[in-house]
Amino acid sequence: MLAKLMESGNKKIADMAVNTNFRSYRFRNDRIFFQNASLRDKKILGLITKQTGKEIMRMEVYDCKQKTDLAGATLLWDTKNNQKITSLAGKNVIKGGKASWDFYWQLFGRNSIDNKGLLIKQYIHYDKGMDNAYWDGRRMVYGDGDGTVFTSFTSDIDVIGHELTHGVTENEANLNYENQAGALNESFSDIFGIMIKQRFNNQDVKKSDWLIGEKVLIGPKYALRSMKAPGTAYINHPELGTDPQPATMDKYQNLPNTSSGDWGGVHINSGIPNFAFYVAAYNMGGYAWDKAGRIWYAVLTDKTLVQNANFADVKNLTIVHAEKLYGINSPEAIAVKQGWTEAKV
Amino acid sequence: MKIKLIRTGGFIPVTKMAETEINITDSEMGILLKVIRAEPESPRIKDGSYYELAVGSANIPVDLNKVPAEYQQLFIKLKEDLKIIKAGKAL
Numbered sequence: 001m002l003a004k005l006m007e008s009g010n011k012k013i014a015d016m017a018v019n020t021n022f023r024s025y026r027f028r029n030d031r032i033f034f035q036n037a038s039l040r041d042k043k044i045l046g047l048i049t050k051q052t053g054k055e056i057m058r059m060e061v062y063d064c065k066q067k068t069d070l071a072g073a074t075l076l077w078d079t080k081n082n083q084k085i086t087s088l089a090g091k092n093v094i095k096g097g098k099a100s101w102d103f104y105w106q107l108f109g110r111n112s113i114d115n116k117g118l119l120i121k122q123y124i125h126y127d128k129g130m131d132n133a134y135w136d137g138r139r140m141v142y143g144d145g146d147g148t149v150f151t152s153f154t155s156d157i158d159v160i161g162h163e164l165t166h167g168v169t170e171n172e173a174n175l176n177y178e179n180q181a182g183a184l185n186e187s188f189s190d191i192f193g194i195m196i197k198q199r200f201n202n203q204d205v206k207k208s209d210w211l212i213g214e215k216v217l218i219g220p221k222y223a224l225r226s227m228k229a230p231g232t233a234y235i236n237h238p239e240l241g242t243d244p245q246p247a248t249m250d251k252y253q254n255l256p257n258t259s260s261g262d263w264g265g266v267h268i269n270s271g272i273p274n275f276a277f278y279v280a281a282y283n284m285g286g287y288a289w290d291k292a293g294r295i296w297y298a299v300l301t302d303k304t305l306v307q308n309a310n311f312a313d314v315k316n317l318t319i320v321h322a323e324k325l326y327g328i329n330s331p332e333a334i335a336v337k338q339g340w341t342e343a344k345v
Numbered sequence: 346m347k348i349k350l351i352r353t354g355g356f357i358p359v360t361k362m363a364e365t366e367i368n369i370t371d372s373e374m375g376i377l378l379k380v381i382r383a384e385p386e387s388p389r390i391k392d393g394s395y396y397e398l399a400v401g402s403a404n405i406p407v408d409l410n411k412v413p414a415e416y417q418q419l420f421i422k423l424k425e426d427l428k429i430i431k432a433g434k435a436l
Contacts, residue, residue: 068410069410132354132355132356133356133392134355134394135392136390136393137390149429153356159356162392170388170391177388189391213357216356217357225357240359240431241431259353259354259397259406260353260360262353267357267358267392268358
C-alpha cells in the first residue's frame with residue numbers, strides 16, 4: 001500500500017508516503033536497537049546511569065487497621081521475610097511497588113525513590129472509608145475508599161506508581177506544590193504512573209486507555225483522570241459531576257493557592273502537561289517508556305529544572321532532551337513539539 | 346452552636362462537608378480550636394487531604410489527631426457524615 005502511494009503521480013501524496021516510510025523505518029530500527037542494546041551500550045549512550053546489578057528492592061507494608069496513627073500501624077509484609085498475606089490491598093501495593101521499583105531500576109538504573117536504595121514504605125487501610133492516597137515525604141498511604149463512590153486506592157497500579165513518583169520528584173527537582181510547578185509535579189506522577197501500568201500490562205501507546213484510576217472510581221464509565229482526553233474521565237457523575245481538567249493552556253484555571261483551591265489547581269491544570277505527554281508519546285509510537293518516558297525522565301532529573309518551573313520551562317527542556325537523545329529534527333523531537341503545540345503551551 | 350467539618354484536597358480534589366449543632370459555649374469552642382488547630386505543613390503532603398472547622402464565619406484548619414477525648418465521638422460522627430459537595434455549590 002505504502003509502496004504504491006510512494007509511486008503516486010500526485011507529488012504531495014508521494015512525498016507524504018516517502019516521509020511516512022522513512023519515519024516508520026527509523027522507529028522500527030530504533031526499537032530493535034534499544035531492545036537488543038546491552039546494558040553497557042545503554043550506559044555509554046547515557047540512557048542508564050547507575051545500574052550495577054547489585055541493588056535489590058527493599059519494601060515494607062503496614063496495616064493501619066482503619067486508624068490514622070501511622071506510628072501504631074502493624075508490619076504486614078517485608079521483602080526480607082516475604083510473609084504470606086491474604087489482604088487484597090496488601091497484595092496490590094506489593095505488586096504495584098515492585099512494578100514501580102522495576103520500572104525505575106530496569107529502565108533508568110534508578111535505585112528506588114532517592115536513587116540510594118530507600119526502603120519503600122506503604123501503609124494500607126488508612127482511616128475508616130478514606131477515599132484518598134498520598135505521599136507524605138517518607139511513605140505512601142492508602143485508604144479503602146468509601147465503598148460507594150470510591151473503592152480501595154490500592155486497586156490501580158498507576159495510582160501506586162503515581163504516589164511513588166511523588167517521592168522521586170521530591171528527591172529530584174522537588175517542584176513546588178502550587179500553581180504551574182505543582183501541576184507539573186502532579187503531571188510527572190501521572191506520566192510515570194501510567195507508564196508503570198502500561199509496562200506491567202505490556203501495553204503500547206495504542207493499546208493503553210491512558211486512564212488513571214479506572215478501578216478506584218467505581219463504575220465502568222469512570223476513571224480519576226484521562227491523559228488522552230483530560231476533562232472526560234467522568235462526565236455527569238452523580239456525586240462528582242464532570243471532570244474539571246483542561247487539556248489546553250487556553251483553558252488553564254486560575255484557582256486560589258489554598259487547599260480548597262487545590263493549591264492553584266495542581267490536580268486540575270496537570271491535564272495540560274499530561275495531554276502534551278500523551279500526544280508526544282502517541283506520535284512516537286511503540287511503548288511510551290522507550291522514548292517519551294526517557295525524555296521526560298531526563299527532564300525530571302535535570303539539575304536545571306527549578307522548583308518553581310512553569311509549563312514553558314518543561315516544554316523547552318523536553319525539546320532539549322529529545323534533541324540531545326535522538327537528534328535535532330528527529331521524529332522524537334518533532335513529536336515532543338507536536339505534544340506541546342496540541343496542548344497550546 | 347452550628348459547626349461544619351469540611352474536608353478538601355486529595356488525589357482528585359473533592360470537597361466534603363458535614364454539619365451538626367453542638368451545645369458548647371464560645372469560650373469552650375475557643376479552647377477546642379486552640380488545641381486542634383493545624384500547623385501549616387512544609388513541604389506540603391502530595392495528594393494530602395485537609396480538614397477545616399467552620400464556626401460562624403471563620404474556617405479554621407484542624408488536625409483531627411489532636412481532638413481531645415471528650416470530643417472524639419463528635420468528630421467521628423462528623424467524619425462519618427461527610428458528603429461530597431458538588432462543584433459550584435456553596436458550602
